[in-house]
Amino acid sequence: EIALGCGDSLPSVQSPPTFGFLLDIDGVLVRGHRVIPAALEAFRRLVNAHGQLRVPVVFVTNAGNILQHSKAQELSALLGFKVEPDQVILSHSPMKLFSQYHNKRMLVSGQGPLVENARILGFENVVTVDELRMAFPVLDMVDLQRRPKTTPLPRNDFPAIEGVLLLGEPVRWETSLQLIMDVLLSNGNPGTGLATAPYPHLPVLASNMDLLWMAEAKMPRFGHGTFLLCLETIYQKVTGKELRYEGLMGKPSVLTYQYAEDLIRQQAERRGWAAPIQKLYAIGDNPMSDVYGANLFHKYLQMARHDGAEARGASGLWKQRPSATQSCASILVCTGVYNPKGPEPTRPAQDAEEAPFHGHRDFSFSPGLMEASHIVNDVNEAVQLVFHKEGWAL
Numbered sequence: 354e355i356a357l358g359c360g361d362s363l364p365s366v367q368s369p370p371t372f373g374f375l376l377d378i379d380g381v382l383v384r385g386h387r388v389i390p391a392a393l394e395a396f397r398r399l400v401n402a403h404g405q406l407r408v409p410v411v412f413v414t415n416a417g418n419i420l421q422h423s424k425a426q427e428l429s430a431l432l433g434f435k436v437e438p439d440q441v442i443l444s445h446s447p448m449k450l451f452s453q454y455h456n457k458r459m460l461v462s463g464q465g466p467l468v469e470n471a472r473i474l475g476f477e478n479v480v481t482v483d484e485l486r487m488a489f490p491v492l493d494m495v496d497l498q499r500r501p502k503t504t505p506l507p508r509n510d511f512p513a514i515e516g517v518l519l520l521g522e523p524v525r526w527e528t529s530l531q532l533i534m535d536v537l538l539s540n541g542n543p544g545t546g547l548a549t550a551p552y553p554h555l556p557v558l559a560s561n562m563d564l565l566w567m568a569e570a571k572m573p574r575f576g577h578g579t580f581l582l583c584l585e586t587i588y589q590k591v592t593g594k595e596l597r598y599e600g601l602m603g604k605p606s607v608l609t610y611q612y613a614e615d616l617i618r619q620q621a622e623r624r625g626w627a628a629p630i631q632k633l634y635a636i637g638d639n640p641m642s643d644v645y646g647a648n649l650f651h652k653y654l655q656m657a658r659h660d661g662a663e664a665r666g667a668s669g670l671w672k673q674r675p676s677a678t679q680s681c682a683s684i685l686v687c688t689g690v691y692n693p694k695g696p697e698p699t700r701p702a703q704d705a706e707e708a709p710f711h712g713h714r715d716f717s718f719s720p721g722l723m724e725a726s727h728i729v730n731d732v733n734e735a736v737q738l739v740f741h742k743e744g745w746a747l
Contacts, residue, residue, distance in 0.1 A: 369626040373409035373617040380638030380689015385569035391731035409620040417444040417521035418465035444561035444603030463520035495527040514541035519559035556599040562713040567689040605646030629677030638689025647683035648722040685725035
């Protein structure tokens, strides 16, 4: 049950919010399936006596192997108030903007409600790795138990694949890596062999670049970024060329933050809050995705304001209204990936004391972007800090 916040007894004093929160989930609100106690304290401050948020909040996760409404239900049960699906941004949510690929025949990799997620994003014609493996049984050879016992007849009725969609970490990495490589090297016709690999290769869209993430285990677990690293390394080794992405989203991509900013604005409008949302506070546990992403978006906002440019995302996909948002502050918590006792990744590692760079290849190492505006113990302290800065009653 959510308790009444101090400021709620004086509604006439409390002005409409001019700030909003972008909350990471894993390592900030939950660890695996367990809610972090500080998250319940934080939401006692964020939710009023009527069970409504006092300020706009969007949950921005790099998870992708789940449906948006399922994640909203999961959060509602853990946090004790109603989280709407449109308050949740999954790593692949911005793929809705990549409409030029929505009618292409795409190989989709990941797990869970894969085809349903792809369809929700707008992709109408997808083939799963398992469907491809069944069509071409001789491609998947690592597991001796799964190798075909007889040589099947070659297929020539399988329509060519036109692109690759990487929505999250798959199971059986060797199968996905092999078949994705086969599709890229054969220009979408894995039953055939080409003398030379086409380059540029077929379009690849990927979401969630997290190398590691924090569950119940004491040490971080492999994320989809680790899978992407494997694919990029294999492609480079086999072809001598760099694997390229037409779109790379999820934190720390600016497109993800633009998407989140728009949802915050819509939420404020629905609640009838007249004042524009000028400040965003991004709370996360991962310096590379949460802090880097928030700081990169803050830098983007400053450049957009300075240049007077229309805010645009990657490849000019994002055409939004002139933004009222002036800043995005990063707040790092110590309940997940970030360890305050660990070495700081201030520059690329040169000796044993410095942490290696865990970011994606396409996001250059930039020490300034890794520095959080604030470091606090947990999400409850983060909310208190923001309320204090904004002159709000706790």
